[in-house]
Amino acid sequence: MKKIMILGAGIYQVPLIRTARRMGLYTIVVSIPGDYPGFALADKIYELNTRDKEAILAAAEKEQIDGICTSGTDVAVSTIGYVCEKMHLSGIPYEAAEILTDKAKMKDAFRQGGVSAADGMRVRSAEEAQKAAEQLGYPVVVKRVDSSGSRGITVVEHSGQIEEAYENARNGSARDYVLVEKFLRGTEIGVDGFAQNHKLVFLAPHTKFVYRGAHTTVPVGHAFPYGCSGALREEIARQMQLAVTASGADQCSVNADVFVDGEKVWIIEMGGRTGATCIPELISTYYGFDFYEQMIKSALGEETDFQQTESCPCMAKLLLSPVSGTITQIDRDQVERLRQEGLELVLDYPEGHEVSAMADGTDRIGHVIVKTDREAELDEQMKRVYRCIWIDGKNLETIWEEKTAK
Structure with a gap:
């Protein structure tokens, strides 16, 4: 029986764990101690911090796993890349994982790779953030570089908001810097996909539903398909491929926040894992294949199939x-x-x-x-x-x- 190690035992990993069990795999779930629902579904658990690369590598080597993956979280992505590299498993390269879990490194890679993205600057103090905002021009977005979703992100309209936004981004970060980025205007959408052999073999743009707070937005849902012109879809695909190439993402799901305006496309950021907020479920419903199953097959080094068999709006x-x-x-x-x-x-x-x-x-x-x-x-x-x-x-x-x- 093949062994799969899944990092994370929370709500967003539960469907992945259930799918692994349904596929007949010996399922090892790793997470920090807590009342997490995924633990009860596992064949075996390890109570470890999913950021602890060496501890998880030791557990993976002890178990002689055949694959390792996660869903819906950036926290474990770097560890997955590390374990895949050390054990020669199928999965995101470690260098790409490091880039895609640090928004500042990602910004540098996108800039060097010719990806259309918002201008941004790395800063290490509120004073530097103030100077960066003045240089970029208000409004700006101040971002924690090592959190996913909307955590540690503030839209800043004027200089009086900079200090609080900087502290919000620095608190809870393992880095000593944050990102100040030019605020873009347009329609925010999501784009998921899958990279194999450095090529984007599956592309799924989708409408994003957000709840707009005072200084940030919270993703609350998605809709498939995303209706757009053929030209815009081609530009989305082109920019996503540039982002895959620039980051080195390979043998992994990708999930990007994207702004569109007319037929102009900007890649705001991209993760080396599938999106959360029901995205894998919606992909499975709309395209007619089990996206969780394909992710697991890829992690095991098995043949995948992203051929669309249905077209059910959801x-x-x-x-x-x-x-x-x-x-x-x-x-x-x-x-x-x-x-x-x-x-x-x-x-x-x-x-x-x-x-x-x-x-x-x-x-x-x-x-x-x-x-x-x-x-x-x-x-x-x-x-x-x-x-x-x-x-x-x-x-x-x-x-x-x-x-x-x-």
């Missing part, structure tokens, strides 16, 4: 709470009725579990997937689900209505 959004609290009630009967109607609905937690006010996608309490090309239809289904959940004795639909009314 979209998803995360279930989130605008307030912190405790789930005090879930109408299980109504949830089951919604599922019987065909709604793909996942609730992450039972009654009694604490939830956090949404700051990024990891604060999710579930998700809803609908086979439709109408966002209004998805939103109506979201409301029906929110009516089934109570936070601190208050219905979540009501909580959201009060939040949006302010």
Whole structure:
């Protein structure tokens, strides 16, 4: 029996773990200690920090694994590259993993590789950030370089906001620098794909749904397909290939944040793993193949197949709470009725579990997937689900209505 090691045991790794088990693989799950749902699904667990390259390499060598992978997180990508290099496994090269988990290194690589991207500067103090912002011109985006999603990112409109934005980016970072980047205007979309033999063999642009806060945006969902002209799709593919080549990404999924304006394309950043927020599920639904399965096959060095067999429009959004609290009630009967109607609905937690006010996608309490090309239809289904959940004795639909009314 082949052995696969999956780094991470959280909500975004659970579908990957389930898929590995379904494929008949001996599944080893590695994560820091905690109440993570993936642990209960594993054949064997290791309670290790997924950033600890040497400890995970030692465990991988001890187990003589046949492959290693993750989904939906940048945290473990560098370790995966390290283990793949040391054990000669199929997966992202270590150098590429280091580039794609540091936004400043990525910016340098994109610049050298001719990738269309926003201008940016690496800074090590609030004073340097101020000078960089003045040079680039406001508004700018101040970014933590080693976090994914919207963590540590602030849009800065004027000089009075720089110091707080710099501190927000530096706090929680293992680096002694942050990135100040020119703010781009356009439509933000997502692009996922797969690189093999240094070529992009699969490309999946998609609409991105975001919740816009005061100084940042939080990705809350996606829709497939992304409707655009043939010329724009070709330019997206060209820029993504340039980004793959510039970073050295290979034998791995890629997930990029992209801005488009007319037929102009900018690659904001790219990760060497699949996206979160239901992206693999939506790819599987729209294109007709199991994306998680193809990721695992690639990690094992097996033949993959990204041939599209279906074309089913679909979209998803995360279930989130605008307030912190405790789930005090879930109408299980109504949830089951919604599922019987065909709604793909996942609730992450039972009654009694604490939830956090949404700051990024990891604060999710579930998700809803609908086979439709109408966002209004998805939103109506979201409301029906929110009516089934109570936070601190208050219905979540009501909580959201009060939040949006302010």
